[in-house]
Amino acid sequence: MRRNILPGLRLSLGITLFYVGLIVVLPLAALVVKAASLGPAEYWLIVSSSRALASYRVTALSALVATVFNLFFGLALAWVLTRYRFPGRRIVDAMVDLPFALPTAVAGISLTALFSSNGWFGSLLSEAGIKVAYTPIGIMIAMCFTSLPFIVRTVQPVLEDLDPALEEAAQSLGGSDWTIFRKVILPLLTPALLAGLSLSFARSLGEFGAIIFIAGNQPMSTEITALLIFIRLEEYDYQAAAAIASVLLLTAFAMLAVTNWLQARALRYTLKG
């Protein structure tokens, strides 16, 4: 290798390691140490209590529903934005980022206002007998909102770079649009879709601000895991808070590993293509 003549390695790497160590690693390590200090039996008792289990169930199920919805809506949105030209396209493209830019607490109260029984959507839905606010459906809608941009933004660049020659070849062989989409386009999008899905799911599992306003927060039915941690803190039950938080943290690490693996695969795939 060439000798590197650039200065500043020690300074820049020193700052980086210090900052990452102090801001990211130290707190997470402290949390893990605290949770580990509980002892296996006590730890297990806390993380497998019926209230905790109910919170995992409602969090994971709502995240799953929200992610599947965003899979279809996000793909459709990315498709429309890259393949079609229509007035207002740029504005729609910019608005896709709103869920990332809007603070979660603001999203939480505004979704609650929309879907509560006297809100714009809530009043129409309650006539049809559907209750959204303060039910699991409200949790799902909040999750849909906050994680929508992930799938759009991971799929969009791949759709833009799609080689038209592939479609033309398939068309000249007589494939219908639906067949070509299924057999040619979808396989090329799959790595990006999977990466977007895992990002979207991970975000939904950890979301707090947007959900707590609309969720109703009833233990055993509409209490998400992040809120249960918060409640344990308010009860000064720090051990339970640490234990349940460590479950969310481990899940986040597992999702991070999956995402990195998927993105590495997606990258290899695009480089080959």
Added chain:
Amino acid sequence: MAHTASRKPPRVGDSPIFRRSLIGVVLILGALLIVAPLLVIGHEAFKQGWKVYIDTLSHPDTRHAIMLTVITALIAVPVNTAFGVAAAWAITKFDFRGKRLLLVVIEIPFSVSPIVAGVAYLFVYGLQGLFGPWLDDHDIKILFALPGIILASMFVTAPFVARELIPLMQAQGRDLEEAATSLGASGWRTFFSVTIPNVKWALLYGVVLCNARVMGEFGAVSVVSGNIRGQTNTLPLHIELLYHDYQAAGAFASASILALLAVFTIIAKVALERRGAGRRKTLSDAAAPTGP
């Protein structure tokens, strides 16, 4: 536009019926899920008239919350930016062991729930944490005070600037900096006259997004702030407090400021993207070995 659509054969999904219905469905869903939440904020904020709106915003507690949010951003964003620049310089200009791991660690805050982040800080600086008892003995307040709010904000935004700079600086390589250095420019001179001009839009892009997140952070800050009205309430926490106090109009009035910030953030983002910033690549891409 150099070529017209009519000369090209129709692509998949270009039949007029399919095209129109898909655009229609997407626009309707988008209006319901994205635009309506934005509009309802304005509607609720002004429901009881301008007077209530102005009264809420000029109330001392609201003004204090705004101040606290601005102070937090004024400290957290520059520190975070300095870190992001240092990390990008170290990672893209040098080769060292563990670079991949470092990139993963920088991205961790994206995957961690804000509540988990807040709890983690409690176990460092809280009374039941690592340094808590020592800090208490020396009468240093970090939790339930401004330092805790700033630290938690730094955690959630740690990757923002770094991940905009790293892919770009990776793509630009080291040749220009090496040329400047071999012509005798000092390290700082090289950095400020060669590197920074090449990455200024990406840097600004990262700063804008980082600022929006710091000012809007709710979960992590709500754990470490202690929610003391008029003392440690940032604007998002103040919104929650008003909302649970049955002062919906006040909550939405405060929320309208943050919604405005979000709209400005998006406008700045689009403007910077036109200058080439923010072409999304993942951080992990940058870990790939440098080219020749």
